[in-house]
Amino acid sequence: MTGRIIGLGSYIPKKVVTNDDFAKFLDTSDEWITERTGIKERHIADHITEKPSTMAVEAAKKAIEDAGIDPKEIDLIVTASTTPDLVIPSLSCVVHEAIGATENCGCFDVNSACPGFVAAWNTVQSFIESGNAKLALCIGSECNSNFANYEDRGTCILFGDGAGAAVLKADETAKPNQFIMRSSGARGGCLHCEAARQPDRWEEEGFKTATSFYMQGREVFKFAVTEVPQIIKDLSVKFGFDLENDVDLYILHQANARIIEATAKKLGIERSRFPMNIMNFGNASSASIPMLLTELKKEGRLKPGMKLVMASFGAGLTWDANYIVF
Numbered sequence: 001m002t003g004r005i006i007g008l009g010s011y012i013p014k015k016v017v018t019n020d021d022f023a024k025f026l027d028t029s030d031e032w033i034t035e036r037t038g039i040k041e042r043h044i045a046d047h048i049t050e051k052p053s054t055m056a057v058e059a060a061k062k063a064i065e066d067a068g069i070d071p072k073e074i075d076l077i078v079t080a081s082t083t084p085d086l087v088i089p090s091l092s093c094v095v096h097e098a099i100g101a102t103e104n105c106g107c108f109d110v111n112s113a114c115p116g117f118v119a120a121w122n123t124v125q126s127f128i129e130s131g132n133a134k135l136a137l138c139i140g141s142e143c144n145s146n147f148a149n150y151e152d153r154g155t156c157i158l159f160g161d162g163a164g165a166a167v168l169k170a171d172e173t174a175k176p177n178q179f180i181m182r183s184s185g186a187r188g189g190c191l192h193c194e195a196a197r198q199p200d201r202w203e204e205e206g207f208k209t210a211t212s213f214y215m216q217g218r219e220v221f222k223f224a225v226t227e228v229p230q231i232i233k234d235l236s237v238k239f240g241f242d243l244e245n246d247v248d249l250y251i252l253h254q255a256n257a258r259i260i261e262a263t264a265k266k267l268g269i270e271r272s273r274f275p276m277n278i279m280n281f282g283n284a285s286s287a288s289i290p291m292l293l294t295e296l297k298k299e300g301r302l303k304p305g306m307k308l309v310m311a312s313f314g315a316g317l318t319w320d321a322n323y324i325v326f
Helices: 019-023 030-037 052-067 091-099 116-129 185-190 217-239 257-267 285-298
Strands: 002-011 015-018 041-044 076-080 106-110 135-143 161-171 178-183 249-252 307-314 318-325
Touching: 002 052, 002 116, 002 285, 015 019, 019 030, 030 257, 041 161, 052 091, 052 135, 052 161, 052 285, 076 091, 076 116, 091 106, 091 135, 106 116, 116 135, 116 161, 116 178, 116 285, 116 307, 116 318, 135 285, 161 285, 178 217, 185 217, 217 257, 217 307, 217 318, 249 257, 249 285, 285 307
Parallel strands: 076 106, 076 135, 249 307
Antiparallel strands: 002 161, 015 041, 135 161, 178 318, 307 318
8 A cells, every 4th residue: 555646736936037137146147057957947935925834835735626635634744845934833734724634634844855855755655554644745845045145156046946745645556655765974064054043142253144055066966966877776676667668757856957867868768758847947955846746747748657756866965766656
């Protein structure tokens, strides 16, 4: 038994920031950004009206509508976010209230950076497989622009904001969740962001009020183009499926078009089976995979019964891969 997707939804912030917008205040250009990342534009949240919590709520409502279910039936909500607007309560509890879930529904958040949605997915699946949940919401919601360093052209150009959600329903006929998760804490320093804190009244020198993403771009790129193809190969060996014949689409975290293209090449799979929307949304961190799934379903490119490899990677360093049937 495992959970099958029965509904998908996303929320995309209204404001669009193009590469030309960055060129107005950074030493960069549309050509420079596009060539290195594949990104043309990204959506940036209004930090008053489009917070991670509110975006998560909107994505969840759309997924529930798509699933055609009563939110009172939901018995688990797990939200992934590295950029929450609330420390407590969890974003999942905010969603819980907004959709009108009952007190029989458990809620908590996970923080696994860009692979957060997949971590939330695997957590939800564990609840379903153990019989402790039958209908669950799995959400990724990020406001990366809150932590972008707009003086660093190597990082701020990469990130966008948004949210995506999936409704998973227990399917007793389906195989158990098939996945591999890996981590390398020793390499965590090449991609990190310090936590903000309140001032210490006894510190005369003050404190750092703003934090931002720090990334060693070349190291992260080398990590991704090495580990992502390998974990996908290992996944196919572990669960006995063929990468060419038993996979319809490869749903990868939308971090960089060059990483996705390199992964396709290393696996020997045609690039057309690796859908991308990074050109329009940038790197939306844990929201990128559910946003992509939602878009593919709306376009009619994602249909029931299709077999997918879902893979993600990011800070930690962490990376993972799943083999699922839509």
